[in-house]
Amino acid sequence: MHRIAPVLHVLGLVILIFSFTMLAPLLTALVEHDAAQFAFDESFVITLIAGFLLWLFGRRWRRELKVRDGFLLVLLVWTGLPALATLPLLIYAPGMSFTDAYFEMISAMTTTGATVMSGLDTLPPSLNLWRHLLNWLGGMGIIVLAVAILPLLGIGGRQLLKAELPGPIKDSKLTPRIADTAKLLWAMYAALTVLCAVALKLAGMSWFDAVCHAFATLSLGGFSTHDASVGYFDSPLIEAVPIVFMLLAALNFVTHFLAFRQRSLAAYRHDPEVRGVLGLILLSCLGISLYVWLAGTYPSYLTALRHVSFNLVSIATDCGFASTDFGAWPMFAPMWMLFLSCVAASSGSTGGGLKMIRAVLMYRQGIRELERQLHPAARLPVKIGTHAVPNQIVFAVQAFVMMYIATVVTMTLVLLASGLDFVSAFSAVIACINNAGPGLNEVGPATNYAGLNDFQTWLLAFTMLLGRLELFTVFVLFTRTFWRG
DSSP states (O other), X not given: OTTTHHHHHHXXXXXXXXXXXXXXXXXXXXXXXXXXHHHHHHHHHHHHHHHHHHHHHHGGGOOOOOHHHHHHHHHHHHHHHHHHHTHHHHHHOTTSOHHHHHHHHHHHHTTOOOOOOOOGGGSOHHHHHHHHHHHHHHHHOHHHHHHHHGGGGTOOOHHHHHHHSOGGGGGOOSSSSHHHHHHHHHHHHHHHHHHHHHHHXXXXXXXXXXXXXXXXXXXXXXXOSSTTGGGGTOOHHHHHHHHHHHHHHTSOHHHHHHHHHHTSTHHHHHOTTHHHHHHHHHHHHHHHHHHHHHTTSXXXXXXXXXXHHHHHHHHHTTOOOOSSOGGGSXXXXXXXXXXXXXXXSOTTSSOOSSOHHHHHHHXXXXXXXXXXXXXXXXXXXXXXTTEEXXXXXXXXXXXXXXXXXXXXXXXXXXXXXXXXXXXXXXHHHHHHHTTOOOOSGGGSTTSOGGGSOHHHHHHHHHHHHHHHTTTHHHHGGGSHHHHOO
């Protein structure tokens, strides 16, 4: 107990903080006089009490967290908070199963955007806000928010941040103190969200829709207040705004901060991922638009460019908005979009997947091995920009990519064994592990995930968690070494 209790103590603090996020939808329910007010009243009290009791229980074992504590806490937070987040849904709609409610909430918090809900247009505003607020909190990582606050309570946060943040951002020391770093990242994230909300309002959305879609855009969460997603508005201008902010959200937030601090775009030129992300997405928009137009899907290239650009950027950046049923396009187009969802987001962004930096590293490692066949004795470093990448990092990335591929294959085979067709199974796994949202066929943009059975739903919920925490953070808990000693 002495090993787990300190983790439960901090988990209790996180739950206490989390309970106060319910006040925003509760206030919305009071203002709008919607039917979900009682659900948030009860949920707030239950969550507050649960957090307080957990904090009280672990208080006597309070100490600084170790590295393994950080991994355990991250997993407990990302599995426990969605369970508590289901309370408003379950209380408001008692006919909803816990399986579906949990899937919806873990989809929100992992910023996947896959949904089992319909009738979003008539859902109480407070519940719609709750779904989108969870998107937004999950975007940068609720753990990062916690490490900005927990040091004030005497709890160090460096181990939490290391377990939570993906890629090279772990080693980017923007400020001497980890709490200051977290606050700066959140400030940049919040500022871009406000700009997005204002732009969406000016483009023609109501303030409520603008705020909700801004939350979903910057978090790359992809939830919408309408069943038809962004297609509900049928507006090229409204589609253009999320394209810009989805691309910004798919880039490293450290780079955004450095560009802001230096008042210069030089930070983007020096970021090795920016050119790859923007270049690949731009070329794909132009090429897939041509392909879809030539296939006769749209009457003109400009119409094809409009629809392809929005939906391709949305899936490639792992957001998950849809403006049309891209599952009805020639199969190559949506499959290419799902491939892009694997590699098109930067490290340190709110996107998922392998990340561009890993894809570039693996490409250059492949080239190095080919050159080594011709020059076995040559010293051939793998470089990113002008910097040589240590072999231990290259090997770690290779291990991650192999584990990613093995996970995709395993999950797809299990879904096939459960009775799902191949396209639905494969696309659902890719969409969930990349936190991209809609897949194809039974889980395509014209439908949702409600048609899956409970086993398939839980499997994909676990797949979302694996993707959001980048595999190792979860799998390390299943090793003997983690629990030894």
